[in-house]
Amino acid sequence: MITADSSLDSIRKEALQRQARQRVDVLDEMRAVKNAVDRGLSQRPIADLLMTSQARVSRLLKAIERRGGDLGQEPEEIILRATAYDTDRKQLVHALQVFPYTFGEDAPYAHEGRIPGTWDQVVACRAQKMLSVEEFDQVRRAIGR
Incomplete structure (x- = not known):
C-alpha cells in the first residue's frame, strides 16, 4: 500500500x-x-x-x-511470479540458470524480422528492471552468453 x-x-x-x-x-x-x-x-x-x-x-x-497450445512455464513467468510475490531472489536466479533456453534467430527471408527465443524474455525482463544487473549477469554467465 x-x-x-x-x-x-x-x-x-x-x-x-x-x-x-x-x-x-x-x-x-x-x-x-x-x-x-x-x-x-x-x-x-x-x-x-x-x-x-x-x-x-x-x-x-x-x-x-x-502460443501453440503450450502453456508451459517460461522464463518470463518465472520472473513475473518472483517479482509479484517477492520470491527469494537466489531461487529465482537458480531457476533461470537451469532453464533450457532457446535463442532468437533471423527469419528465413529478408525483412521478415526475427524469431525470438526464450532467452529474449530474460533480456526483456532485465530491460523492465524485474532483474538486477547482478542477477542478469549471473544467469548470463551460467548459460554461457
Whole structure:
C-alpha cells in the first residue's frame, strides 16, 4: 500500500509488482480455460465456471492458440511470479540458470524480422528492471552468453 511517506523507489516497486500479478493472473486464467476445454466444456460454460464473459474466454482461447497450445512455464513467468510475490531472489536466479533456453534467430527471408527465443524474455525482463544487473549477469554467465 502506498503511503504519503513512501519513497519513489517503493512506489515504483509496488507498481511493478501489481503489473506482474496482473500478468500472472492472465497466465493462470489461460491455464484454467485450457483445463476446462480439455474436459470438453464450451465457451459459455467455461465463462460461467470462471465467472467471466464468453468474450473473454474467446480472447483467452485465441491467446492460447497463438502460443501453440503450450502453456508451459517460461522464463518470463518465472520472473513475473518472483517479482509479484517477492520470491527469494537466489531461487529465482537458480531457476533461470537451469532453464533450457532457446535463442532468437533471423527469419528465413529478408525483412521478415526475427524469431525470438526464450532467452529474449530474460533480456526483456532485465530491460523492465524485474532483474538486477547482478542477477542478469549471473544467469548470463551460467548459460554461457
